Amino acid sequence: MYIAWIAGVGAYMVARQLGAARIAGFMGSIAVILLAILNPDGDVFYSPSLYATAWVPPVLALTLR
16 A cells, blocks of 8 residues: 555645645645555555556656756
8 A cells, every 4th residue: 555655645746846735735645545545456555557657646746846
């Protein structure tokens, strides 16, 4: 489940880089984490689709800087 946290933190970072309010970034990151946990594609602890997409928000946030 730790990979879901990476996606959530990345979503928060992207929201803050785009100028969203802190509460909006927080709610977006919670939504990403919940969607990752409720992934119907298999086990949360090892889901290839989750591993493949969890790194996109942090990479996007770092490239926006």
